[in-house]
Amino acid sequence: MNSKVLAAADIGGTTIKMGLFHSSGDLIDQWEIPTDTSNDGAQVPAHLAASLSQYMDKHEIAKENVQGLGVGCPGFMDMENGVVHHAVNIGWRDFPLKQKLQDETDLPVIVDNDANVAAIGEMWKGAGNDEADCLCITLGTGVGGGVIVNNDIVHGSSGIAGEIGHVSVVRENGAPCNCGRTGCLETIASATGIVRLALDALQADETPSLLRNRDEVTSQAVFEAATKGDELAQSVVSFMSRELGHALAQIAVVLNPSVIVLGGGVSKAGATLLDPVRKAFEQSALPLVSSACEIKQAVLGNDAGIVGCAWLVREKISGN
Amino acid sequence: MNSKVLAAADIGGTTIKMGLFHSSGDLIDQWEIPTDTSNDGAQVPAHLAASLSQYMDKHEIAKENVQGLGVGCPGFMDMENGVVHHAVNIGWRDFPLKQKLQDETDLPVIVDNDANVAAIGEMWKGAGNDEADCLCITLGTGVGGGVIVNNDIVHGSSGIAGEIGHVSVVRENGAPCNCGRTGCLETIASATGIVRLALDALQADETPSLLRNRDEVTSQAVFEAATKGDELAQSVVSFMSRELGHALAQIAVVLNPSVIVLGGGVSKAGATLLDPVRKAFEQSALPLVSSACEIKQAVLGNDAGIVGCAWLVREKISGN
Numbered sequence: 086m087n088s089k090v091l092a093a094a095d096i097g098g099t100t101i102k103m104g105l106f107h108s109s110g111d112l113i114d115q116w117e118i119p120t121d122t123s124n125d126g127a128q129v130p131a132h133l134a135a136s137l138s139q140y141m142d143k144h145e146i147a148k149e150n151v152q153g154l155g156v157g158c159p160g161f162m163d164m165e166n167g168v169v170h171h172a173v174n175i176g177w178r179d180f181p182l183k184q185k186l187q188d189e190t191d192l193p194v195i196v197d198n199d200a201n202v203a204a205i206g207e208m209w210k211g212a213g214n215d216e217a218d219c220l221c222i223t224l225g226t227g228v229g230g231g232v233i234v235n236n237d238i239v240h241g242s243s244g245i246a247g248e249i250g251h252v253s254v255v256r257e258n259g260a261p262c263n264c265g266r267t268g269c270l271e272t273i274a275s276a277t278g279i280v281r282l283a284l285d286a287l288q289a290d291e292t293p294s295l296l297r298n299r300d301e302v303t304s305q306a307v308f309e310a311a312t313k314g315d316e317l318a319q320s321v322v323s324f325m326s327r328e329l330g331h332a333l334a335q336i337a338v339v340l341n342p343s344v345i346v347l348g349g350g351v352s353k354a355g356a357t358l359l360d361p362v363r364k365a366f367e368q369s370a371l372p373l374v375s376s377a378c379e380i381k382q383a384v385l386g387n388d389a390g391i392v393g394c395a396w397l398v399r400e401k402i403s404g405n
Numbered sequence: 406m407n408s409k410v411l412a413a414a415d416i417g418g419t420t421i422k423m424g425l426f427h428s429s430g431d432l433i434d435q436w437e438i439p440t441d442t443s444n445d446g447a448q449v450p451a452h453l454a455a456s457l458s459q460y461m462d463k464h465e466i467a468k469e470n471v472q473g474l475g476v477g478c479p480g481f482m483d484m485e486n487g488v489v490h491h492a493v494n495i496g497w498r499d500f501p502l503k504q505k506l507q508d509e510t511d512l513p514v515i516v517d518n519d520a521n522v523a524a525i526g527e528m529w530k531g532a533g534n535d536e537a538d539c540l541c542i543t544l545g546t547g548v549g550g551g552v553i554v555n556n557d558i559v560h561g562s563s564g565i566a567g568e569i570g571h572v573s574v575v576r577e578n579g580a581p582c583n584c585g586r587t588g589c590l591e592t593i594a595s596a597t598g599i600v601r602l603a604l605d606a607l608q609a610d611e612t613p614s615l616l617r618n619r620d621e622v623t624s625q626a627v628f629e630a631a632t633k634g635d636e637l638a639q640s641v642v643s644f645m646s647r648e649l650g651h652a653l654a655q656i657a658v659v660l661n662p663s664v665i666v667l668g669g670g671v672s673k674a675g676a677t678l679l680d681p682v683r684k685a686f687e688q689s690a691l692p693l694v695s696s697a698c699e700i701k702q703a704v705l706g707n708d709a710g711i712v713g714c715a716w717l718v719r720e721k722i723s724g725n
Contacts, residue, residue: 234555335572335655339552339660
């Protein structure tokens with residue numbers, strides 16, 4: 086058993102979340118630094134390395150006792166070589182992130198995308214409960230996903246596996262999706278999709294609703310209204326949950342996961358969302374598949390990423 | 406590099422296909438023995454071991470030079486412990502196949518189900534071209550599948566991953582499926598499903614068709630008639646291919662495979678099937694996913710199983 090320290094950095098467009106972990110996954114310390122996007126993000130590796138060094142000193146952790154640095158990053162990348170092709174929020178284009186961080190920190194570095202490290206984090210220490218086969222779905226502005234199979238993240242042949250938001254749900258006359266097609270799961274199960282469904286329903290007729298005459302309809306308002314018995318809101322939640330549960334069931338008959346974790350802002354609706362999703366899932370999946378699979382709410386929130394980064398170091402960078 | 410010999414046995418209800426391979430996957434010899442289903446299949450391990458020993462003698466292969474025996478088997482099983490819960494064609498119930506074969510052969514043994522070993526075989530030495538991420542779909546009496554991710558077979562949390570035949574395709578008023586639900590891919594893309602679609606079309610009206618007044622409509626006859634320009638047959642092939650291509654696209658956006666291999670009797674239709682399936686796939690998948698993925702016809706036929714068994718030994722049983 087390797088007992089070295091695991092270093093983690095989850096890079097976002099505004100802040101970099103950082104952490105030091107014991108190899109068990111227990112947290113030693115976590116902190117944030119701002120992401121310096123000036124000069125197309127050129128200083129990010131140096132700043133990150135300086136901050137890591139400072140916290141290693143604070144905790145009296147020598148470099149020889151750190152197994153490596155795991156990094157999560159937004160954008161499209163070559164994960165094997167750690168080159169970020171394009172990260173628009175940071176300014177990187179064909180940026181050799183892994184090499185630069187290795188040079189700056191003198192540590193082995195492993196890089197993966199932010200959705201994947203968040204999924205791994207939930208799998209390892211969150212709602213995934215360290216299960217070997219699980220799906221993590223993020224229901225936010227869009228719908229993202231991370232797929233864990235045989236205890237490892239699935240990248241696919243060109244690094245774009247997990248595009249669960251672009252499973253086709255409405256095959257005819259679906260709403261336009263950001264991907265250029267129509268009827269994707271993201272057009273229905275994202276916060277944006279839920280608001281669109283509610284606005285469409287409000288415009289369709291004069292049904293009274295708590296959602297009328299608000300300055301702004303949000304997905305949170307839709308779930309709150311549904312909880313209060315608002316029929317229009319309930320019909321939106323019911324449709325969205327049925328389609329999400331159905332889509333998850335199709336993936337589950339192929340992958341037979343033991344857990345599906347729902348995270349992101351929309352998942353904060355809790356049982357108002359999870360109960361109907363579970364019901365639709367059970368109706369749509371093979372009984373042997375649905376009886377083997379729990380659907381749970383994510384628990385780690387924004388900390389999932391650094392936990393996943395620590396897992397990457399533990400599992401992918403050989404110690405000693 | 407381990408250069409030991411790999412032994413393989415793909416057990417079916419009528420015959421057991423057997424093989425000896427170099428560790429490269431090159432065949433040394435292959436042969437068949439009948440499956441003795443008398444006495445609830447109790448003698449199968451002893452017969453299999455005797456036949457293997459005979460062929461090892463023939464090729465002057467000493468036991469020390471065999472890395473292990475890989476076994477494919479039908480039915481529902483605990484792959485980790487090699488216990489077959491139920492294999493109706495052989496007569497086994499809670500049969501400790503792995504232990505019995507280890508006792509009889511004095512070799513390390515690994516057991517997996519027949520659909521998985523066939524998928525692994527196609528992945529390693531067939532149309533899968535040793536790609537790390539591929540799907541193998543068998544279009545036969547039913548629709549089965551094997552999922553390869555990160556160069557390994559996906560079993561799922563309870564050993565039933567790959568049930569691609571039970572992806573839901575027709576959500577309302579679908580035909581009944583053997584699984585007890587309706588509208589599964591198997592009701593459309595299996596040989597049985599194609600025949601049903603053709604018979605339904607023939608009964609619906611009086612459209613002239615080459616398929617009328619035959620003693621029996623087979624899926625092969627449907628594809629042959631379609632090739633000859635028969636409109637009714639073409640409409641069946643068109644519907645079936647569109648639904649199959651759409652279903653494959655949904656799986657591909659989640660797993661981003663580089664190859665999807667279509668095997669089984671229905672796949673013998675070749676381009677008549679593959680061309681429209683490819684077209685539907687490209688229309689339904691994210692462009693980045695479809696451009697990364699080839700759809701190909703299986704090439705190994707009934708030999709895929711023993712090749713996959715040899716791979717299991719090579720990858721899962723440590724040599725020396």
